Amino acid sequence: MTLTKRDAEVIWHPYTQQLMARPPLPVIRAEGASLYDEHDRRYIDAVSSWWVTLHGHSHPYIVQRVTEQLKKLDQVIFAGFTHEPAIELAEALLKILPKQQKKVFYTDNGSTAVEVALKMCLQYWYNKGQPRKKVLAFSNGYHGDTFGAMSVSGRSAWTAPFDSFLFEVIFIDTPAAQNLASLKETISSHADDLACFIYEPLVQGSAGMLMCAAEDLDQLLQHCRDEGVLMIQDEVFTGFGRTGKNFAADHLVNKPDVMCFSKGLTGGTMPLGLTTCSTEIYEAFLSEDKMKTLFHGHSFTANPLACTAALASIELLLQDEAQENIRRISSRHQLFLKELIDHPRVASVRQTGTIIAIEWKTESGTSYFSELRNLLYDYFLDKGILMRPLGNVIYILPPYCISNEDLDTIYAEIRKALEIF
Numbered sequence: 001m002t003l004t005k006r007d008a009e010v011i012w013h014p015y016t017q018q019l020m021a022r023p024p025l026p027v028i029r030a031e032g033a034s035l036y037d038e039h040d041r042r043y044i045d046a047v048s049s050w051w052v053t054l055h056g057h058s059h060p061y062i063v064q065r066v067t068e069q070l071k072k073l074d075q076v077i078f079a080g081f082t083h084e085p086a087i088e089l090a091e092a093l094l095k096i097l098p099k100q101q102k103k104v105f106y107t108d109n110g111s112t113a114v115e116v117a118l119k120m121c122l123q124y125w126y127n128k129g130q131p132r133k134k135v136l137a138f139s140n141g142y143h144g145d146t147f148g149a150m151s152v153s154g155r156s157a158w159t160a161p162f163d164s165f166l167f168e169v170i171f172i173d174t175p176a177a178q179n180l181a182s183l184k185e186t187i188s189s190h191a192d193d194l195a196c197f198i199y200e201p202l203v204q205g206s207a208g209m210l211m212c213a214a215e216d217l218d219q220l221l222q223h224c225r226d227e228g229v230l231m232i233q234d235e236v237f238t239g240f241g242r243t244g245k246n247f248a249a250d251h252l253v254n255k256p257d258v259m260c261f262s263k264g265l266t267g268g269t270m271p272l273g274l275t276t277c278s279t280e281i282y283e284a285f286l287s288e289d290k291m292k293t294l295f296h297g298h299s300f301t302a303n304p305l306a307c308t309a310a311l312a313s314i315e316l317l318l319q320d321e322a323q324e325n326i327r328r329i330s331s332r333h334q335l336f337l338k339e340l341i342d343h344p345r346v347a348s349v350r351q352t353g354t355i356i357a358i359e360w361k362t363e364s365g366t367s368y369f370s371e372l373r374n375l376l377y378d379y380f381l382d383k384g385i386l387m388r389p390l391g392n393v394i395y396i397l398p399p400y401c402i403s404n405e406d407l408d409t410i411y412a413e414i415r416k417a418l419e420i421f
Contacts, residue, residue, distance in 0.1 A: 003026035022374075025043075025381070033406055035386060042384060045057070045386050046410050048268065048399050054241065054316075055401055061316060066309050073085075076304065093276070097259065102279045105274060105294075108271050108301065110234075110237075112144075114144050114275075117232045120277055122195045134193045135169050136169070136224075138154070140207040141204060157369070170194070183220060187229065188223075196229065200237065201249065202243055203237065209395045211350045221254035230258065231256040241323075242354055259276045259277075261276070265313070270305065272309070329402065337351045337356060340414075345418045346361065347362075354400070355395060356396050356397075358393070377389055379417055
């Protein structure tokens with residue numbers, strides 16, 4: 001029996017309507033920017049396997065570091081215990097984050113990193129005896145699929161079955177010159193009851209790679225600071241070089257109180273999430289009253305193997321080779337954007353750092369459920385390219401090791417697809 005048939009017997013895949021979906025592609029091995037199926041056919045991983053793979057698959061340095069760690073310590077409870085990989089990773093990460101970030105709380109994925117951030121901010125005000133019960137978020141945002149993360153994500157078909165279970169959130173549009181004044185008014189009118197503002201900085205990934213200008217977001221963040229609203233910057237997607245700098249925060253003057261990380265944190269090798277916070281947030285939980293404790297944890301919190309992979313990935317990220325690759329990909333994307341900006345079949349093309357998104361013109365407009373999505377997905381997969389369109393929006397955010405030849409292949413197939421669909 002083939003892997004595909006065995007899969008169909010026992011597996012339920014994420015974000016997949018199993019009755020109608022194309023059979024999943026069995027991947028046997030991966031190296032660099034390449035995936036190989038059971039027939040050893042090569043596919044270019046143009047989306048970093050759901051935005052996680054930074055330096056390429058099975059990177060030898062990360063493999064070596066994890067293998068060495070596996071021989072020493074694989075797992076230990078993190079409540080009441082600690083270990084060197086967790087400490088070293090926290091030290092290394094805090095060194096390159098905004099200086100306000102002082103403490104690291106480990107979890108295991110992006111959604112849980114967001115859950116912790118929300119609980120930190122809500123309980124911060126509770127511990128201070130000044131409970132605030134409302135949260136501010138962007139209307140097109142996406143922060144994960146657990147209930148807290150869904151609550152602060154934009155309401156959509158994804159959340160519809162659960163809307164009555166989600167807590168109250170005040171949603172605002174992303175900032176632009178024409179709406180900044182009204183956004184500030186909304187924030188001011190609710191400031192006294194706002195526990196925090198959670199936002200994806202510069203790029204809203206799942207919304208279709210929607211982008212906003214750093215200067216506009218900075219104005220909004222400054223207003224939140226002036227009004228005493230805590231800020232949670234969700235860098236689960238944008239962190240670790242995706243925006244052209246190590247973090248989206250590096251494009252901004254105003255820095256958050258809390259930050260969330262996952263996806264590229266381990267270079268795409270294994271699950272890990274973490275939430276960082278300021279000293280002010282942390283100290284609100286220090287008390288002789290045990291009820292002011294942050295009661296949150298996971299079985300695999302700060303897993304030594306995952307922490308080791310993350311530390312190795314950060315070391316690679318800070319090397320000249322990775323930084324040069326980030327600049328190279330960004331520059332090539334910029335040239336491709338200029339080529340497509342006036343294309344008659346393109347409604348919009350946008351780019352930030354290593355991320356470029358092309359929005360197809362369709363009669364029905366922009367929609368995650370556009371019929372074009374499956375056509376484009378099948379087209380590129382048949383050409384040996386893994387793309388995962390967001391409706392009528394396709395995007396490229398490759399591993400940083402991708403070659404110019406592979407980028408040229410992807411660009412060429414996009415040009416061809418624009419003539420077909």
